[in-house]
Amino acid sequence: MLIFVKLICRFGRLSTEMRKHKKRKPRKGWSDIILYYKASVIDKCKFVTECNLPTDECVELAGRYTEPVIIQRSKEQNEKYYHEHVRSAHASGLNTSSHLLSNDKNRSIRIDQLFSPDCDGNTPKTVILSGDSGRGKSFTLQKIMLDWAFGKLYYKNFDVIFLLKCEELKCISEEMSLFELLSWSCSLTLDQISQILELTPEKVLILIDGIDEYVSHPPSHSMLVLTNPSDRAQPMDIFRNVLKGILLPESFMLVTTISLAADAEINLLKGPQRFTEIVGFSERGVQEYFQKFFWDEQLFRKTYERVKINESLLTACSVPLLCWMVCFCLKKHFTDDDHVMRELKTNTSIYVHFVSTLLEHHDQSQSVLTMLRSLGQRAEEGVKKREGLFVEKSVTATxxxxxxxxFLYKDSLKRNNRQVPVFKFMHLSFQEFFTALYYVLLDKEESWGKVTDLLTSLKMKGIINRPSPERRSNPIPSVVMFLCGLLNEKASSSLFEMIKWTVPQIIKLKTNLQESLLTVIRQHGCELFALRCLYELQDEKVVRRALGDWVSMNLYNISLRSTDCWVLLYCLQCCPHVRYLNLMYCDLTAEKLKILQPALCMCENMRLSVKHLSEVGDLIHILGKSKFLKKMRVQESENSAESPRWSLDLSVTHGDVLLSLSSSEKNPSFPAVLNITLTCPQSEISSTDWSLFLQRLSKTEKVAEDSSALDEHVSLLLSLFHSVGLKTLNLKLVSLNKSWASGIIFLAQTCNSLQQLSVSVTGLLLEEGLMFLKKSLTEPHCTVIIEGRKCSKLTDQCKEQDWSHSCNEKVEIYLKPKVLKKLEE
Structure with a gap:
């Protein structure tokens, strides 16, 4: 009996080990399965069809892809964003930021760093890649898939990568299991997927494209909990359980969204989370894309240099989709590219020229006007139903x-184990463009009715009143903006001349649009959406009437793209009566401020925030010539990595500038300057390099510990004041050490325009520092005032660290020039 028990125990241990071994060790042929899958991924992702033209061949993705700029957002910035924009999450009492990585910093990030650990070594389970339409989110996912299959990216991190497209998922109506859902979008069988998820679920990455589709198409049983991958349910219900980590909790996810962390998405995704934003191409990226598009070096140089001169067009090319369209138009019309570039001013004008170019290849069996109306009808139905994929029957019905x-791409969907052909516009934005075009190509009465309904839905459905991210994913505002652009005769002329069409009620439509924009502005303030619409119209009279009553413009906490800065510049130049401008927390940079400079010089009162104070150096230089400026306040953003953060206040009175720089530092042991305030003539403020000065100021803390480095640093810092005709200077220091004393002495003895130099010391005035000043400043050119605390004890005097003791009394020491002394006598 004992032997039998021992055998059972031994067999039990053996079977347990076998099960462990079975789970760890892949079945025979595992590597072959992965290799075959990678081959199918390469076959599917290697080429992209850019246009549905018989003359255009497929383009290799790797040869055309240019990596966009991706910004990793810090936890602090996202928490601030939640408080500003995410309403329902707070109303429901949910802790929206609990899953954020705590030590992510604001910085640029590459696609191979998306799953890198943060400073504390924590790796994100979910990466959210947000970005406006056309910024390259879908192409980035396709490139990740391709590079993984080629063994260039994440091949050590992940055994398998799946790509799910939400616009396809919402088309499935039958119930299925998780295994079936994943096999539906790839070449792996149910058994193979089951084996992968059983063996190494922690080495699975799921790419999810367009999570906004989920938000606009929520699951039928939003509270349905599925814990077994074999459980059958509606695809969107399975999808929700994967997103929350109920199914496949060990796996990793990368999701794309137009909205930056819309509330419905924040609480949907498992953590820890990393938020990133794809902002498009840098100027170097635009150049790289042009070089890849135009294979011929001479053609590339000639085309790019011409685009570079047109600053607004170059900025538009930072949007990858627009960059491709511009390149396509310029390539097809190379002999007349100067004319084309002059007309590519607004977003709509780029779409118009692109469509006009493609229409040259239109099948002549149907008139262009009839075809465009049919295309617009199909687009409108898609916009209304929030659908991007159309079965062949619905396409031919129009x-x-x-x-x-x-203009339509052919794709396929798997239904009942067979591939069904479907069609879609080359990009979702074209669906919105053709909807707007449809409205202006209809007969007078029908066109008027459609536009009226569109504008009514814009007002009645509260789209403008919704949080910014949710609005960005709604197609109606984009349709309205394209409609404004098509009513701009200069932008739409090439298309309407081709089809011999005159908009029958263009004045009436413009008037109606104008009234709607006025309503938006009256109800919701100076909305960026309204400004974009006015920019697309390009009608100065309309802009002046729409903004006629506005003497101030408040765009607080609205993230401005470079393209938005051109919009704002245009509107401000049309309305010079706008005197107050609030651009706090608008993600401004030196490049964006350069675009806005002509309009900023026309403002009397401004508030700005930037990442680094040195980014406003050129602006200070330019404002020296402004006839209008009275006040300006600039703060380093709360999301800035700089510590301490600096703020700048500038005011102009009777031809003199009062400029004050203040540090956010409150630590009494901080070893640097806390405040600098100066006055100088406005006419001379442009005489020094403020960018250089502000860069040096931000480095003061870093060199303060090294006395030899600090001597040179203070000397260079203060020497920049010589050229501005300095009248008064006030310094607030923690400690009056020898470095600062030397700089003060040098300035007081050499700056002839300086009338008064005041130094306020928050710490102790040490005897050695005072003696050094008194000994050296025997003949100052100006009055020098030193104030601070001095120990009243005759012996055993306090040291610098004892500054708060009660024996330290406030004192003021005056050092005056001989001329002033004689006058006083």
Missing amino acids: GLDPATNV
Whole structure:
């Protein structure tokens, strides 16, 4: 009996070990399965079809792809964003930021760093990649898939990567398991997926493209909890359980969204989370894309240099989709590219020229006007239903031939184990463009009715009143903006001339749009959406009437893209009566401020925030010539990595500038300057390099510990004041050490325009520092005032660290020039 028990125990241990071994060790042929899968990924992702033209071949993704700028957002910035924009999450009492990585910093990040640990070694389970339409989110996911399959990216981190597209998922109506859902979008079988998820779930990455589709199409049973991958349910219900980490909790996710952390998404995704934003191409990225698009070096140089001269067009090319469209138009019309570039001013104008170029290849069996109306009808139905994929029957029902239409791409969906052909516009924004075009191509009465309904839905559905991210994912504002652009005769002329069409009620439509924009502005303030619409219209009279009553413009906490800065510049130049401008927390940079400079010089009162104070150096230089400026306040953003943060206050009175720089530092042991205040003539403020000065100021703390470095640093810092005709200077220091004393002495003896130099010391005035000043400043050119605390004890005097003791009394010491002394006598 004992032997039998021992055998059972031994067998039990053996079977347990076998199960462990079975779970750890892949079945035979595992590597072959992965290799075959990678081959299918390469086959699917290697090429991209840019246009549905018989003359255009497929383009290799790797040869055309240019990595966009991706910004990693810090926890602090996202928490601030939640408080400003995410309403329902706070109303429901949810802790929206609890899953954020605590030590992520604001910085640029590459796609190979998306899953890198933060400073504390924590790795994100979910990476959210947000970005406006056309910024390259989908292409980035496709490039990740391709590079992983080629063994260039994440091949050590992940055994398998799946790509799920939400616009496809919401088209599935039948119930299925998680295994079926994943196999639906790839070449792996149910058994193979089951084996992968069982063996190494922690080495699975799921890419999810367009999570906004989930928010606009919530699951039928939003509270349904699925814990077994074999459980069958509606795809969107399975999808929700994967997103929250109920299913496949060990796996990793990368999701794309137009909205930056809309409330419905924040609480949906498992943590820890990393938030990133794709902002498009840098100027170098635009150049790189042009070089890849135009294979011929001479053609590339000629085209890019011409675009570079047109600053607003170059900025538009920072949006990857627009950059491709501009390149496409310039390549097709190379002999007339100067004319094309002059007309590519607004977003709508770029779409118009692109569509006009493609229409040159239109099948002549149907008139262009009839085809565009049919295309617009199909687009409108898609916008209303929030659909991007169309079955062949619904396309032909509108009178279109999907096989020959250059604006529709053919794709396929798996249904009942067979591939069903579907069609979609080359990009979702084209669906919005053709909807707007449809409204202006209809007969007078029908067109008027459609536009009226559109504007009513804009007002009645509260789209403008919703949080910014949710609005960005709604197609109606984009349709309205394209409609404004099409009513701009200069922008739409090339298309309307081609189809011999005159908008029958253009004045009436413009008037109606103008009234709607006025309503938006009256109800919701100076909305960026309204300004974009006015920019697309390009009608100065309309802009002046829309903003006629505004003497101030408040864009607080609205993230401004470079393209938005051109919009703001145009509107401000049309309305010179706007005197107060609030651009706090608008993600401004030196490049964006350069775009805005002509308009900023026309303002009397401004508030700005920047990441680094040195970014406003050129602006201070330019404002020296402004006839209007009275006040300006600039703060380093709360999201700035700089510590301490600096703020700048500038005011102009009777031709003199009062400029004050203040540090956020409150630590009494801080070894640097806390405040600098000066006055100088406005006419001379442009005489020094303020960017250099502000850069040096931000480095003061870093060199303060090294006395030899500090001597040179203070000397260079104060020497920049010589050229501005300095009248008064006030310094607030923690400690009056020898470095600062030497700089003060040098300035007082050499700056002839200086009338008064005041130094306020928060710490102790040490005897050696005072003696050094008194001995050296026997003949100052100006009055020098030193104030601080001095120990009243005759012996055993307090040291610098004892500054708060009661024996330390406030004192003021005056050092005056001989001329002043004689006058006083």
